[in-house]
Amino acid sequence: MRHGGTDGGTSLVTRNGDRWALLATLAVSLALGSCASADVMSVGSITPYAPTEQRVAPEAPRTPAKFSRGEGTPSPSFRAFVSALWPDAQARGVSRSVYDAAFSGVTQDEKIIALTKKQAEFVKPVWEYLASAVSPNRLERGTPMTRQWASTLDTIERTYGVDRKVVMGVWGMETNFGGFTGSHYVVRALATLAEAKYRGDYFRNELLTALVILQQGHVSPERMEGSWAGAMGQTQFMPSSFMRYAVDFTGDGRRDIWTSVPDALASTANYLKQHGWQPGLPWGFEVKVPAGFRYGRQTMSFAAWASQGVRRVDGRPLSGAGEARLFLPAGARGPVFLVTANFDVIKRYNNSDAYALGVAHLGDRLYGGAPVQAPWPTDQVPLAKHEREEVQRHLASRGYDIGEIDGRIGSQTRDAIFAFQESRGLVADGHADNRLLAQLRQTR
Numbered sequence: 001m002r003h004g005g006t007d008g009g010t011s012l013v014t015r016n017g018d019r020w021a022l023l024a025t026l027a028v029s030l031a032l033g034s035c036a037s038a039d040v041m042s043v044g045s046i047t048p049y050a051p052t053e054q055r056v057a058p059e060a061p062r063t064p065a066k067f068s069r070g071e072g073t074p075s076p077s078f079r080a081f082v083s084a085l086w087p088d089a090q091a092r093g094v095s096r097s098v099y100d101a102a103f104s105g106v107t108q109d110e111k112i113i114a115l116t117k118k119q120a121e122f123v124k125p126v127w128e129y130l131a132s133a134v135s136p137n138r139l140e141r142g143t144p145m146t147r148q149w150a151s152t153l154d155t156i157e158r159t160y161g162v163d164r165k166v167v168m169g170v171w172g173m174e175t176n177f178g179g180f181t182g183s184h185y186v187v188r189a190l191a192t193l194a195e196a197k198y199r200g201d202y203f204r205n206e207l208l209t210a211l212v213i214l215q216q217g218h219v220s221p222e223r224m225e226g227s228w229a230g231a232m233g234q235t236q237f238m239p240s241s242f243m244r245y246a247v248d249f250t251g252d253g254r255r256d257i258w259t260s261v262p263d264a265l266a267s268t269a270n271y272l273k274q275h276g277w278q279p280g281l282p283w284g285f286e287v288k289v290p291a292g293f294r295y296g297r298q299t300m301s302f303a304a305w306a307s308q309g310v311r312r313v314d315g316r317p318l319s320g321a322g323e324a325r326l327f328l329p330a331g332a333r334g335p336v337f338l339v340t341a342n343f344d345v346i347k348r349y350n351n352s353d354a355y356a357l358g359v360a361h362l363g364d365r366l367y368g369g370a371p372v373q374a375p376w377p378t379d380q381v382p383l384a385k386h387e388r389e390e391v392q393r394h395l396a397s398r399g400y401d402i403g404e405i406d407g408r409i410g411s412q413t414r415d416a417i418f419a420f421q422e423s424r425g426l427v428a429d430g431h432a433d434n435r436l437l438a439q440l441r442q443t444r
Contacts, residue, residue: 067185067225070107078108081195085207092208094215102187102214102221109184109192112228116198123385126329126354127376133173133358134365141179142172142366152262156249160269161279166342169363170268170349174236178261181233182226186210190230190239206230209239218246218254225258233257234264235271245271268349275348276341281322283346283360284339286313286373295332295428297418299325305338313373329357331431335374351410383432391432394440395420 074082082103089099124132146153146168153164175181190207193199210230214221226232230239235257237246246255249266257264289295290309306318324338337357346356361372383391385407392405392413400416409417414430421428421436424443 067183067188069105069185069188070109072107074107078191078195082106082191085194085204089208089211092212092215094208094211098215099211102211103191106185106188106191108195109188109228112184112189112192113196113198115228116193116196123382125376125378125380125382126357127334127378129354130358130361130372134362134371138172138176138362139365142168142177142362145171145177146366149261149265152249152265156262156266156269159266160273160277162269162272162277163283163342163363165363165367166272166283166346166359167265167269167363168366169359169361170272170346171234171265172362172366173355173359175234178234178264181236181258182228182231184226184228185221186224186226186230186232186239187214187221189226189228193229203230206239209243213239213242218242218256219258223258234261235267237267237271241271242267245274271349272345275345277345278322278340278342281340281342282320283342283356284324284327284337287311287318287336287338288313288374289336295326295328295430296422297325297415297428297430299323302338310338314370327353327357328429328431329353330377330380331433332427332429333377333380335372335376380433383434383437387434387437388432391417391437391440394437 086096086099090096146164153167156162156167157164171177187207187210190203190210193203194207207230210224210232213219214224224232227236231237232239232242235246237257242255242257246257246267247263247270248255249262250256250260252260254260255263255267257267287305288311293309301323302318302320305324310318312318318338322340324340327337327339327343328334329337343356343360346359347353349359350356361369365371388407388409389405391409392402392407395402395413395416396405398420400419402413402416403410409432413432417432417436418428418430420426420440421430424439426439
């Protein structure tokens with residue numbers, strides 16, 4: 001998934017589509033106690049709840065009560081849906097006994113239908129999101145995990161070439177290191193969405209795939225827990241992503257992303273590898289720029305950035321193979337990062353800049369990295385949704401291609417902001433704030 005409105009907040013699918021992912025992710029964010037932000041994720045990948053860029057698992061680990069298969073009796077339309085689904089499940093190799101066991105006692109979940117209708121209006125500033133993602137409690141829970149699973153991570157790193165810090169960062173962000181993997185029975189959640197024809201046939205196909213997973217014996221119905229949108233286990237894979245990327249790292253014949261930490265971590269690494277992770281290339285790092293620096297959208301080698309006076313804040317040399325671009329998550333008044341193609345690979349898990357920064361920074365901190373050094377502009381008030389839409393309307397009226405006017409500031413809208421700022425001789429940081437909106441209102 002990428003981003004909303006062709007902008008760029010995706011998880012696993014396409015850059016432009018999957019509007020369902022936005023709402024799904026938002027609802028999952030609400031259900032798990034995370035917050036909503038401006039970037040979105042996409043669908044064809046791991047997590048299907050692709051909303052605002054605030055996707056963080058609950059900080060306090062908790063064991064949910066055993067998920068419910070339903071209350072009361074199923075509606076006639078739901079019974080008819082389950083009955084009509086059987087021939088397609090059978091065609092995929094699902095036995096009648098597995099099918100009946102999967103749907104035994106299952107009713108539709110009206111709470112899930114309500115979640116699909118929730119809309120996000122306000123967003124959390126990136127510094128608040130990052131503080132939640134990389135909190136003292138999360139570091140306290142995750143740091144011992146780096147030692148407990150060090151040998152497994154050694155092998156995973158050699159096998160897939162993916163930096164262990166990023167694998168750990170994803171694990172922490174998605175389920176708080178396995179502390180909370182969801183409280184819904186995946187078959188019930190997917191059947192509810194599929195019967196309602198939410199997002200067309202997408203959830204119907206995911207439901208059929210989930211039944212195949214049960215048929216193959218990777219998990220029992222009693223253990224198939226996940227989010228209300230069907231994201232499963234410690235990796236929060238959708239069933240289709242499970243089939244493509246989950247691995248049996250322990251060699252026991254099952255791809256167990258629910259209870260096997262090695263399988264879950266290796267599956268995450270395999271996902272990132274398959275989406276283009278480049279071994280040996282950092283995701284990026286915080287940098288300092290000289291006074292009066294002219295920001296831009298270009299991607300250049302580390303040496304080229306160094307020649308322009310850009311320096312790492314940790315004092316290490318700005319050198320090595322590969323290219324990077326500037327990333328200013330809070331605009332020119334906040335911290336500045338150089339990010340590489342591997343930063344974009346993290347976004348394939350959840351297409352949100354804030355999410356990717358949270359994963360990367362959490363991973364670094366778990367292995368002794370320093371906090372972000374430059375101060376955040378905490379006096380900056382995030383634009384409300386209607387104000388972000390106004391920014392997009394102004395840009396579109398001037399001929400800039402921002403995609404859909406949806407109030408989500410993703411890569412396409414940021415490129416338009418860059419171009420507008422450069423055309424007006426403004427500080428070109430691609431950031432949407434009140435000052436930009438005032439400029440757009442005044443400039444005709």
